[in-house]
Amino acid sequence: MANLNDHMGRPIVAVTGIGVVTSLGVGKADNWAALTSGKSGIHPITRFPVDHLNTRISGMVDFLPSSSQGSSPLTYELAETAAREAVAEAGLDSGDFGGPLFLASPPVELDWADRFSLYNSDKHDAGAERLLRVARALKELDIFETTQFGSIADRLADSFGTRGLPITLSTACASGATAIQLGVEAIRRGECDKALSIGADGSATAEALIRFSLLSALSTHNDIPEKASKPFSKDRDGFVLAEGSGALVLESLEAALARGATILGIMRGCGEKADDFHRTRSKPDGSPAIAAVRAALADAGLGEDQIDYVNAHGTSTPENDKMEHLSLSTVFGERIGSMPISSNKSMIGHTLSAAGAVEAAFSLMTMRESVIPPTINYDNPDPAIVLDVVPNKKRNAEVGTVLSNSFGFGGQNTCLVMAREPV
Amino acid sequence: MSSPRDVVITGIGLVSSLGEGPDAHWQKLAQPGLQPVLEAARFAPYTIHPLPEIDWNLQIAKRGDQRQMETWQRLGTYSAGLALDDAGIKGNDELCATMDMVVAAGGGERDEAVDAAILAASESRNDRDVLLNEKLTTELRPTLFLAQLSNLLAGNISIVHKVTGSSRTFMGEEGAGVAAVETAAARICSGQSTHVLVGGAFQTEHSDMLLGYELAGYLHRGAWKPVWQRRGGEGGGVVTGSGGAFLVLEQREHAESRGRKIYAELGPVVSGRARRRLGELDGEIAALLSQAALPDGELLAMSGASGAHAATAAEKAAFDAHPAIAARAFSTLTGHMKEAQFPFAVALAALAVDRKAAYPAFDTTVEKPFGGVPRSVLATAIGYHQFEGMGLVKAA
Numbered sequence: 008m009a010n011l012n013d014h015m016g017r018p019i020v021a022v023t024g025i026g027v028v029t030s031l032g033v034g035k036a037d038n039w040a041a042l043t044s045g046k047s048g049i050h051p052i053t054r055f056p057v058d059h060l061n062t063r064i065s066g067m068v069d070f071l072p073s074s075s076q077g078s079s080p081l082t083y084e085l086a087e088t089a090a091r092e093a094v095a096e097a098g099l100d101s102g103d104f105g106g107p108l109f110l111a112s113p114p115v116e117l118d119w120a121d122r123f124s125l126y127n128s129d130k131h132d133a134g135a136e137r138l139l140r141v142a143r144a145l146k147e148l149d150i151f152e153t154t155q156f157g158s159i160a161d162r163l164a165d166s167f168g169t170r171g172l173p174i175t176l177s178t179a180c181a182s183g184a185t186a187i188q189l190g191v192e193a194i195r196r197g198e199c200d201k202a203l204s205i206g207a208d209g210s211a212t213a214e215a216l217i218r219f220s221l222l223s224a225l226s227t228h229n230d231i232p233e234k235a236s237k238p239f240s241k242d243r244d245g246f247v248l249a250e251g252s253g254a255l256v257l258e259s260l261e262a263a264l265a266r267g268a269t270i271l272g273i274m275r276g277c278g279e280k281a282d283d284f285h286r287t288r289s290k291p292d293g294s295p296a297i298a299a300v301r302a303a304l305a306d307a308g309l310g311e312d313q314i315d316y317v318n319a320h321g322t323s324t325p326e327n328d329k330m331e332h333l334s335l336s337t338v339f340g341e342r343i344g345s346m347p348i349s350s351n352k353s354m355i356g357h358t359l360s361a362a363g364a365v366e367a368a369f370s371l372m373t374m375r376e377s378v379i380p381p382t383i384n385y386d387n388p389d390p391a392i393v394l395d396v397v398p399n400k401k402r403n404a405e406v407g408t409v410l411s412n413s414f415g416f417g418g419q420n421t422c423l424v425m426a427r428e429p430v
Numbered sequence: 431m432s433s434p435r436d437v438v439i440t441g442i443g444l445v446s447s448l449g450e451g452p453d454a455h456w457q458k459l460a461q462p463g464l465q466p467v468l469e470a471a472r473f474a475p476y477t478i479h480p481l482p483e484i485d486w487n488l489q490i491a492k493r494g495d496q497r498q499m500e501t502w503q504r505l506g507t508y509s510a511g512l513a514l515d516d517a518g519i520k521g522n523d524e525l526c527a528t529m530d531m532v533v534a535a536g537g538g539e540r541d542e543a544v545d546a547a548i549l550a551a552s553e554s555r556n557d558r559d560v561l562l563n564e565k566l567t568t569e570l571r572p573t574l575f576l577a578q579l580s581n582l583l584a585g586n587i588s589i590v591h592k593v594t595g596s597s598r599t600f601m602g603e604e605g606a607g608v609a610a611v612e613t614a615a616a617r618i619c620s621g622q623s624t625h626v627l628v629g630g631a632f633q634t635e636h637s638d639m640l641l642g643y644e645l646a647g648y649l650h651r652g653a654w655k656p657v658w659q660r661r662g663g664e665g666g667g668v669v670t671g672s673g674g675a676f677l678v679l680e681q682r683e684h685a686e687s688r689g690r691k692i693y694a695e696l697g698p699v700v701s702g703r704a705r706r707r708l709g710e711l712d713g714e715i716a717a718l719l720s721q722a723a724l725p726d727g728e729l730l731a732m733s734g735a736s737g738a739h740a741a742t743a744a745e746k747a748a749f750d751a752h753p754a755i756a757a758r759a760f761s762t763l764t765g766h767m768k769e770a771q772f773p774f775a776v777a778l779a780a781l782a783v784d785r786k787a788a789y790p791a792f793d794t795t796v797e798k799p800f801g802g803v804p805r806s807v808l809a810t811a812i813g814y815h816q817f818e819g820m821g822l823v824k825a826a
Contacts (some may be wrong), residue, residue, distance in 0.1 A: 055559045055562075055563075056557075056559045056560050056563065057563075058560045058563050058564070059560075059563040059564050059567045059568075060563055060567065112601075114536075114537045114578075114579065114580040114601065115537070116537060116540070116638075117638070117641065117645075119558075119562055122545070122549065123549070123552050123558050126549045126552060126553075127552060127553060133546065133549075133550060134542070134545075134546035134549065134550070134637075135542060135545075135546065135637030135638075135641070136637075137549075138549075138637070138641060139476075139637065139640060139641055139644050142641055142644040142645045142647075143644045143647045143649070143665070144647075145645060145646070145647070148646055150645050151645035151646035154641070154642050154645055155602075155603060155642070155815060155816070156536055156537075156580075156601035156602045156603060156606065157601065157602025157603055157605050157606070157813075157816055157817060158816075160602065161703065161816050161817075164703055165705065171701060171702060171703060172605055172608065172609055172612075172701035172702055172703050172817055172818075172819065173602075173703065174600055174602075174609045174613070175600065175601045175602045175606070176598060176599060176600050176601065177535075177579075177580045177581045177599045177601055178581055178597065178598060178599060179579065179581050179582075185598060189598075189613075192617075192622065195620075196616060196620045196622075198616065213559065213562055213563055213566070214562070214566055217563070217566045217567055217570065218570070218575040219575075220567075221567075221570060221572035221575065222572055222573075222575060222576075279596045279597070280594060280595075280596070281531070281584075281585075281588045281593070281594040281595070281596060281597035282588065282594065283588040283589050283592050283593075283594050284589070285589070286498060286573075286576045286582060286585055286586070286589065287576065295594065415581070416576065416579065416581070416582065416585065417579065417581045417582045417584060417585025417586075417588075417597070418585050418588045418589070418594070418597065419581065419585075419597060
């Protein structure tokens with residue numbers, strides 16, 4: 008008889024379904040095959056013209072029916088596709104899920120395509136005045152829905168039959184991890200016995216790219232796109248904007264075992280800590296990220312020596328990779344040089360609001376498959392960052408526990424600890 | 431019967447067209463026949479309730495921090511500071527570093543001039559995507575992005591007020607405010623948090639913020655009317671207002687151990703998602719009222735009704751079916767504040783409980799008088815388009 012409660016007497020939270028979409032493909036099978044063969048999904052941008060842009064590559068998801076329909080439709084389709092895979096794997100009713108929904112998704116804005124078409128459908132007056140006048144005459148709600156922050160979750164709730172008021176959240180690049188954390192916490196509080204946590208991001212518009220570009224956050228290694236994302240390398244020069252989605256069905260271990268579900272992994276612990284230093288940079292001593300890692304370990308009831316592998320945030324920006332190394336070496340001490348630490352972003356780019364969920368999905372698969380995906384493009388190691396990044400080739404290894412890091416603008420630091428087995 | 435893990439309200443930060451702070455709001459709202467502060471010209475044909483004059487320096491000491499934000503983030507950071515001050519937490523490093531935060535947020539302000547120039551140029555260009563790249567790469571202010579990101583209101587609160595226990599941002603109009611308060615309360619009840627900062631802000635004085643409603647024709651046009659009387663008027667019934675509302679929620683034991691004044695106890699907080707297209711809204715409101723553990727007898731309700739025709743009519747019908755409820759639709763005097771709507775409703779409810787007096791009717795033609803001392807006050811937010819929530823605020 009398995010222990011059903013954790014070291015703090017809370018219900019143990021199991022994962023019973025996983026879904027994922029990235030630029031590498033739809034579904035776990037295609038993604039895992041690509042990821043473990045070191046294949047990159049980064050490619051030249053074709054969705055919009057790249058005139059005047061310094062960055063002309065991305066990890067956009069260009070192969071879905073909504074890929075050219077704008078951020079909201081694509082984010083919805085990404086979320087829906089990943090959740091469909093996860094709920095099916097869990098063996099639950101895909102139209103009557105019966106637990107709450109937590110959705111990490113990008114903030115929404117009226118797409119430029121809609122702005123242009125609304126504006127140019129009329130000739131009177133100008134600017135905002137014209138837009139407002141045209142807007143109030145619209146007979147359909149389609150455009151309106153794309154500007155409501157709760158609409159994607161509302162549609163998902165309709166589609167999957169989730170319970171109650173769905174929560175849409177943003178903690179910037181940590182959003183996907185926060186969605187999982189909220190699901191874990193709801194189950195631990197006894198509010199539900201299952202939850203659907205999704206991170207989805209289809210917001211790689213020209214404006215999004217330009218905004219990140221103006222903050223000097225993006226790689227401009229345009230010539231060989233698949234080599235642009237090079238976490239922990241000396242010549243890393245920014246992240247690669249990308250899209251994707253990850254979905255997890257979370258269940259109390261008790262409920263999952265009672266219905267005979269396959270346990271794909273355990274969400275052992277979550278930790279977070281906000282940084283008050285700067286809007287985009289971390290406190291120089293790394294103390295908030297360090298505190299987040301330690302909080303996740305404490306929540307999981309594990310010591311520093313009980314983490315087998317780190318799924319790094321590893322964005323390939325000069326700042327992140329340096330600070331992540333500082334934080335991890337502070338927490339794990341000398342052992343850090345011999346712990347495998349790899350970045351999925353070397354292959355899929357930075358999926359922003361989805362990243363924490365996508366990378367949690369890959370972390371769980373790493374444990375199940377006993378294969379660690381590599382950090383590719385590691386040809387020129389940064390001598391200041393001495394890590395075993397599982398360079399360029401996958402590694403077969405027994406992995407019982409994973410730490411997955413997510414750090415974001417606005418001082419967001421969220422870490423998840425996952426395990427293969429309940430105890 | 432009180433328990434150490436009750437959720438209590440120990441700090442209130444409010445800003446609206448009526449002024450700032452709990453005292454100013456109480457003094458104004460307790461006056462029978464108070465007239466709203468309106469701005470009918472700037473965004474005609476829409477009327478809005480504008481921000482009062484605010485000295486940002488009082489809560490955001492560094493000019494550099496102020497410059498990094500647009501009005502929405504300043505307003506939220508300012509309101510959060512008022513709540514922290516009110517709870518005696520501001521400047522207490524230890525309490526701030528262990529304080530959790532849940533912010534309900536939409537997005538920040540776009541650069542209207544840049545957008546207007548791009549739209550104007552689009553009339554004479556077919557290569558609009560190229561036009562976009564050309565203009566945005568050269569005319570956007572790089573740091574404006576950070577003033578627009580939803581989670582950067584919370585980020586700025588961390589930077590300015592040093593609240594760093596945890597930081598989460600919920601999105602989704604009124605529902606985000608409901609979920610933020612509900613989640614914060616659940617964390618305290620379960621012992622996950624001892625004290626939480628929760629709230630939101632809405633800055634309506636920007637054309638995109640109006641557009642967010644008007645793409646579905648939700649805004650009221652023409653002469654201003656109270657919330658309950660906009661049906662049949664021109665437009666969709668919503669009059670917006672700029673404002674912010676933050677609460678400090680605290681575990682009773684934690685508040686008592688540091689000797690803080692308790693405004694009121696909060697709970698239960700309930701929420702729902704009616705499938706309104708299927709006609710579920712009436713049933714959902716009734717269900718929430720039955721889950722809210724309403725006390726027997728006369729009950730004051732601080733209603734977040736927006737004026738949106740369908741949702742407001744449904745809420746009114748539900749109140750009419752409960753003759754003991756005396757509703758006060760505060761948006762008549764403040765305007766609709768979207769994500770801040772529910773935290774604002776809870777704050778006003780807590781003030782009435784604390785002052786042991788009800789607000790007079792804000793609209794005497796529709797709202798009933800309430801004579802007694804309100805020991806419990808209901809707070810509601812029925813979304814203008816989607817999502818519903820309520821909470822009961824009780825004498826501490």
